[in-house]
Amino acid sequence: MHIAIVGNIGAGKTTLANKLAHHFNWEVFLEDVDHNPYLKDFYDDMPRWAFHLQVYFLNSRFRQTQRIKELQQASKGVIQDRTIYEDAHIFAANLHESGLMTERDHQNYLNLFQSMISMVNPPDLLLYLKADLPKLISQIEKRNRDYENNIKIEYLKNLNEHYERWISSYSYGKLLIVDVNQLDYVNNPEDLGVIVDKINSTLFGLF
Numbered sequence: 001m002h003i004a005i006v007g008n009i010g011a012g013k014t015t016l017a018n019k020l021a022h023h024f025n026w027e028v029f030l031e032d033v034d035h036n037p038y039l040k041d042f043y044d045d046m047p048r049w050a051f052h053l054q055v056y057f058l059n060s061r062f063r064q065t066q067r068i069k070e071l072q073q074a075s076k077g078v079i080q081d082r083t084i085y086e087d088a089h090i091f092a093a094n095l096h097e098s099g100l101m102t103e104r105d106h107q108n109y110l111n112l113f114q115s116m117i118s119m120v121n122p123p124d125l126l127l128y129l130k131a132d133l134p135k136l137i138s139q140i141e142k143r144n145r146d147y148e149n150n151i152k153i154e155y156l157k158n159l160n161e162h163y164e165r166w167i168s169s170y171s172y173g174k175l176l177i178v179d180v181n182q183l184d185y186v187n188n189p190e191d192l193g194v195i196v197d198k199i200n201s202t203l204f205g206l207f
């Protein structure tokens with residue numbers, strides 16, 4: 001079983017991934033943000049570093065999907081924090097449309113993505129954490145990563161629009177949309193229970 005949690009920056013993916021992995025006693029695969037050699041430079045100068053960052057994320061996410069495949073073959077459950085699909089359909093697409101990645105770099109990137117994607121298994125369940133801008137902003141502030149302090153509201157808004165479009169056409173497998181605007185699964189165990197029930201119902205038909 002493989003559940004992938006998707007959503008905008010600050011939506012609460014990592015927090016939920018850890019809690020669900022604990023609840024189901026499954027392996028968790030997180031994004032390795034702290035060792036990313038391009039992220040800080042990217043936020044300082046997006047046009048300069050967009051392509052480098054996307055290639056870095058694509059490769060690290062692809063390697064992760066191959067490790068997830070091995071665990072699935074061993075019948076182990078996996079919770080994944082963010083997917084390779086988001087890199088291409090959300091982030092790279094947004095950078096290109098916003099004029100922050102050139103047509104040439106975007107085409108080059110997409111060719112690489114197409115070569116890789118045929119070797120990626122979609123998750124059994126895609127769990128989309130839907131959050132409005134005020135929730136995203138307050139949670140990014142709460143996390144307080146210095147390089148994210150200057151993220152523009154427009155950037156988050158554009159990403160949210162890409163998420164809405166992508167999710168409305170997602171067809172690789174089961175999909176669960178959870179509106180997290182009013183949920184606080186950090187402080188309220190009942191809110192985590194609401195999500196666990198929805199997952200059980202979508203995946204196993206329980207409840």
Ligand SMILES: Nc1ncnc2c1ncn2[C@@H]1O[C@H](COP(=O)(O)OP(=O)(O)O)[C@@H](O)[C@H]1O
Nearest residue numbers: 009010011012013014015139142143183184185
């Ligand atoms: N539903 C929630 N309610 C309250 N705080 C949350 C919620 N989800 C996440 N947080 C807090 O918001 C911050 C960002 O969450 P995080 O899981 O790192 O988001 P993401 O991985 O989607 O970028 C963290 O400080 C986390 O404790």
Ligand SMILES: Nc1ncnc2c1ncn2[C@H]1C[C@H](O)[C@@H](COP(=O)(O)O)O1
Nearest residue numbers: 008009010031033054057086087091148
């Ligand atoms: N593909 C990506 N392009 C640009 N930025 C990305 C990409 N994937 C992740 N990021 C950024 C967004 C955040 O600043 C960090 C971590 O993501 P988070 O949503 O907080 O888990 O990396």
